[in-house]
Structure formats: C-alpha cells, structure tokens
Amino acid sequence: MRTLAAVALPLFAFLAAAGLALSAPAPMPKPPAAHPPAPRVAPAAYVMNWHGADCRTWLHAGGAYACLWCGSPWEGTWECERGVLKVAEWPVANPAAVLRWEVILGPCGMKGVLAPGKAAWSIRFAPAEGGGA
Numbered sequence: 001m002r003t004l005a006a007v008a009l010p011l012f013a014f015l016a017a018a019g020l021a022l023s024a025p026a027p028m029p030k031p032p033a034a035h036p037p038a039p040r041v042a043p044a045a046y047v048m049n050w051h052g053a054d055c056r057t058w059l060h061a062g063g064a065y066a067c068l069w070c071g072s073p074w075e076g077t078w079e080c081e082r083g084v085l086k087v088a089e090w091p092v093a094n095p096a097a098v099l100r101w102e103v104i105l106g107p108c109g110m111k112g113v114l115a116p117g118k119a120a121w122s123i124r125f126a127p128a129e130g131g132g133a
Helices: 004-017
Strands: 044-050 053-059 064-069 072-081 084-091 099-105 111-115 120-125
Antiparallel strands (some): 044 120, 064 072, 072 084, 099 111
8 A cells, every 4th residue: 555645746746747736726816996986066056166256056957057156147058077077158148158167076076176277166065045956
C-alpha cells in the first residue's frame, strides 16, 4: 500500500509540469461602480436667488417656467438634464426679449453657478402660500 505522499507528490509534479499548479480559486470580479445620478431640479414652487436678489419661481411639470423678478412677471420654459438647468425666459410685457441661461447644478441640485459667468445661484423651496407648480 502506497502512502498519500507517495501518490500526491508525483501527481503534483505532473500538474506543475503541465502548467496547472494547484491554487485557490480566483476571486470574483467586482461589478463596475455605479455613478451617482446627476443633480436635478424637480417641478415645484421655489424662491430663486440670482445675483443676490430673491424672486418667486415656479417650475411646472410640463416645462413651463414663471417667476416674479423684482416685481416684473416673467415666463418661459425650463428643462434639467445631466446636471444642468436650462431656462429660456422673457418678460410678460415683452415676449421678444428672450433671455437664455443655464445653471451648472451642485451635488444637491439646490445650488449651482450660472454658466458662463460663474455667478452664484441658488433656489430653496417656497412657502406653501402664494401658488405653486
């Protein structure tokens, strides 16, 4: 009767010579890291701060935009994609005076910078009274 060492040693030598060394199994590869979703702004009533002035702002679900800037009503459209809020707006009294601006949103979506001027911009949820989205 042969001992275990007498049988295992020639088998191991054969496997090693064939390039099949015995080893522990390789660890499973990790799945790719998920990227966090881009910040976004949801339809709601807000108080927007632009260039240091607060104004009531409404972002409607269908893409309509309205704000009361320094007592003057403005309307327009908005969209938010890939972390950028894009607005086209005009004074209600002068629809031909279209102003387009974009905000590169910060991680929380409630603060950002106006592009390309890099001025500070922020919004906060508006109090419930006074209308809404």
